[in-house]
Amino acid sequence: MPPRQHRPTLKDLATRLGISETAASFALNGRPGVSEQTRERVLALAEELNWAPNHAARTLSGITSMTVGFVLTRDVQEFGMESFYLRLLTGAQFVLSSRGYALLFQMTHSVDEELAVLRRWSKERRVEGVIISDLRRADPRPAFLKELGLPAVLAGGPDPKRLLPAVTVDDGVAMRLLVEHLQQTGCRRLAYVSGPAELLHVHRRIGAFRKAASGVLADPGVVHTDYSEEQGLAATRRLIEADDRPDALVFDNEVLAVAGVRALRAAGLLAEISVASCEDSAICVALQPSLTAVRRDPTVFGEAVARKLLRLVDSPDGPAARPDIEAQQPTIVVRESTPQR
């Protein structure tokens, strides 16, 4: 491996052209104060020498670091099953890079670790803002970020205390669509297999689900899981072994839904119980039977999050700080798993 090249500096450019660094800097940054002729000479030489401003130097001089961060606290094990985060990341990523921003990405094992990462990034002045997700009960992150004064957007809000701006999903609509569809296909006793109770969006979805069902159907049973396959299986078994067995199961994401389908098949009840997933993905299509699912494009969601964060970074007290954005109206994709009964 050859030694890392000596990269030309602004001084090199200036010296070779016989001008001051200032002039070169002005030329390169499109500021007035240099003649057109000089500007062109500088730009030409910069091109020739393959010059680019040293990122650290630029940042140190008070220019923005053009970097935002994304920390994700997940259990390593389950990770990679859900496609949600990769797609979120993809969407955010493309918006950011189209605006010249880089993305610093880190996963952690716990919220405490995540706090440490956020603190470090802020202290080191490494990022202009951050994306966070998966708000929990009594989550310390919003207050912490507010205290740090670090611009942040919550992917999948809202923040109950309104400390952080968020890009939200309208769970009300999603759940109404789902419940309506199940009702119309003849289901009467719903049950919901959900995620960990400490996640706020889990809470919200359950609330929305109950509300959508209320008045029309019996109050649905709700079971919590840690989003793992095992607990998905176990939860499903418990539900279908109960006395008043439900005739439709709604799963909080596709991983749980897949586990649920397995449990139903094993119990020979797949034909009798409808199944739906609150997250759509390739697996929902591939499965036999294919799964009815709520669809909201996580990529589009990620794009909205990134855009909001950039607006916030540009003007921390601007309008972006205030209202939460709703990324998109969720729709429902009806497939084989919820036949007319």
Next chain:
Amino acid sequence: MPPRQHRPTLKDLATRLGISETAASFALNGRPGVSEQTRERVLALAEELNWAPNHAARTLSGITSMTVGFVLTRDVQEFGMESFYLRLLTGAQFVLSSRGYALLFQMTHSVDEELAVLRRWSKERRVEGVIISDLRRADPRPAFLKELGLPAVLAGGPDPKRLLPAVTVDDGVAMRLLVEHLQQTGCRRLAYVSGPAELLHVHRRIGAFRKAASGVLADPGVVHTDYSEEQGLAATRRLIEADDRPDALVFDNEVLAVAGVRALRAAGLLAEISVASCEDSAICVALQPSLTAVRRDPTVFGEAVARKLLRLVDSPDGPAARPDIEAQQPTIVVRESTPQR
């Protein structure tokens, strides 16, 4: 949002303690030249003021930026279907952060864009090294990176010209296992539904597959796709409509395999033709029938890649530069899709 706090600087620490910046710096960096007593006072105050070194300043003074990059060129559309990359990223991520390294992540639409990103990162001195993947025919990246003198590791090599160190997968073993298993279950005419021909690993796998089959079975037919579901469907249809219809189909990844299963089911041939995937994932388990697959944990793979890159960054000419590493021996997981015939 409160204004971003004024972060204390080294100077602040030094002034408040009545010592020089140098002394403070020595104390904080564990260097000799300060008394134990002074060191402790500095550390205590740093803690109290919540001080951390400004990252840009540190980098500018020649310290490593403690950052590596990962650029990924993928078609946005297909992305998110395969879980491979997210898992790779996860593995790499955890190794990096455990060593204090941050990961700069960017996706691009084309190799040219990717080259531009790599060049920029190198010129700006933003990263100490990079991870690249998906080597293509006549891929310009290895030579380019070598010329830049930027440490790089190829995830999924080897690099045919040996310009870059790589973490490789033993496709020979994988394909031998697969072919052997198919043969033992009674299959005689294999076919392979593969990815784009310009990807080197696609090429290598096909070669390994052919070699594994040679002498034992008829030369397998090979069809290329762009990894999309549509082409997976089309390719499968073409294969099963041919005169000498294969009795086993091997798919290069799970997305193709899923499409293939759909095509087979539609043609009513699912019971007669065995199916296997060269990539394992949750979907292979969930599918009906569940899919026999080659397994190699992408997370472990990512860990190996990160470790190799860090060794390379630490000593660019050290032993890490030379031999390619084999991440792990692939195994085969036999499931329902390849029954005894």
Next chain:
DNA sequence: TTCCTAAACTAAAGCGCATTAGTTCACCTC
């Protein structure tokens, strides 16, 4: 006492850029 040495500490320069506060100089006005 003098001289030497190591420990503890400091002054100052440098990293590569941006920016403020000038300085020159040609050109224009009255």
Next chain:
DNA sequence: GAGGTGAACTAATGCGCTTTAGTTTAGGAA
């Protein structure tokens, strides 16, 4: 021809840290 003006350019400083090359001081040896 004095005074004014704006364009083109430069010197010098700062960003926050690391590091080199000292300087000071206490303590020990001779």
